[in-house]
Amino acid sequence: MSFINYSSREINCKIVYYGPGLCGKTTNLQFIYKKTNPEQKGKLISLATETERTLFFDFLPLALGDIRGFKVRFHLYTVPGQVFYAASRKLILKGVDGVIFVADSQIERMEANMESLEDLKINLAEQGYAIEKLPYAVQYNKRDLSNVAPLEEMNKLLNANGVQWFEAVAPTGTGVFETLKSVAKQVLLELKKHY
Amino acid sequence: MAGSDLVMYENEFQKIDEELQKLHQQANATVVFLVDKNGQLIASAGDTHDIDTTSLASLTAGNIAATGGIARLLGEKEFTILFHEGEKDNIHISLIGQRVILVVIFDQRSSLGLVRLRVKKTSEALTKLFEDITSKAEKEKSEGKAADSPFAEISDEDIDNLFK
Numbered sequence: 001m002s003f004i005n006y007s008s009r010e011i012n013c014k015i016v017y018y019g020p021g022l023c024g025k026t027t028n029l030q031f032i033y034k035k036t037n038p039e040q041k042g043k044l045i046s047l048a049t050e051t052e053r054t055l056f057f058d059f060l061p062l063a064l065g066d067i068r069g070f071k072v073r074f075h076l077y078t079v080p081g082q083v084f085y086a087a088s089r090k091l092i093l094k095g096v097d098g099v100i101f102v103a104d105s106q107i108e109r110m111e112a113n114m115e116s117l118e119d120l121k122i123n124l125a126e127q128g129y130a131i132e133k134l135p136y137a138v139q140y141n142k143r144d145l146s147n148v149a150p151l152e153e154m155n156k157l158l159n160a161n162g163v164q165w166f167e168a169v170a171p172t173g174t175g176v177f178e179t180l181k182s183v184a185k186q187v188l189l190e191l192k193k194h195y
Numbered sequence: 196m197a198g199s200d201l202v203m204y205e206n207e208f209q210k211i212d213e214e215l216q217k218l219h220q221q222a223n224a225t226v227v228f229l230v231d232k233n234g235q236l237i238a239s240a241g242d243t244h245d246i247d248t249t250s251l252a253s254l255t256a257g258n259i260a261a262t263g264g265i266a267r268l269l270g271e272k273e274f275t276i277l278f279h280e281g282e283k284d285n286i287h288i289s290l291i292g293q294r295v296i297l298v299v300i301f302d303q304r305s306s307l308g309l310v311r312l313r314v315k316k317t318s319e320a321l322t323k324l325f326e327d328i329t330s331k332a333e334k335e336k337s338e339g340k341a342a343d344s345p346f347a348e349i350s351d352e353d354i355d356n357l358f359k
Contacts, residue, residue, distance in 0.1 A: 007208035095233030
């Protein structure tokens, strides 16, 4: 659910990074934070445990620039990936405009990826969203590791609808902005359709 | 898309701003915020210089969402008021019309009783205002695109420029 303010000439949209525990959602945000000009970003807020696992969410407000005289702001959120934080994940999806599913490319995490994707679909459906209709992209993260699943297999298991997908190595930034750009673009085009 | 986007025009924004200014003054508050349930700041009154308003908005919405989750577990529909007491500053958070969150930060120059009283009045006014905004947005949507929509002419190039 976007917030369009004609008075301050701002458009605010919400993008959520979803995926299984330790797949690199927070790392995506950290890289974006690191690489963005200070005037374009707010604080990166992480509600995390002592062991740096996301407890509730990470939040990064990003001001990308102007479109037709309107300031375009994206609010990036991550969900806590661990299975038992299901209730919190639901809350963060509220009012989402676009979703990035971050998958862990390691073969042994494939089941966790599929479980998380299923969880995403259920949680979206509960709020009346369908994944096919939402601005959405898939990121295959950790491509630099040696034990990764082939892309064809990942696409078969995690991208049945054939949406845009990106290979990524989040700590070095490979694929990070490409994925964000893809979903941000879809969100703005969706707004164009409606207004 | 599920739910409707929040579209605010100059006229409504001014009315909201007036309500917040009034509350800020009458409740003797340090700062007053209005936040969308999804964590986006709508308006504020008072001295916001030292406050990271964007983060505050997002965390407040998270707070309300978490409390709402707890409420439903207990069979309550929602807890509509939250109050946090600090050593110097206190924060009073209330849910308005299921849609927006009113946040009042105050110190010893005010009191919880006064804030509650004033918030109640403002809530009523804001509920009415947001009902108007929603019905206006729906009307415009059904009549076609808003007059000066900035989106109608968005091009791929515009979007690409954002990422340069």
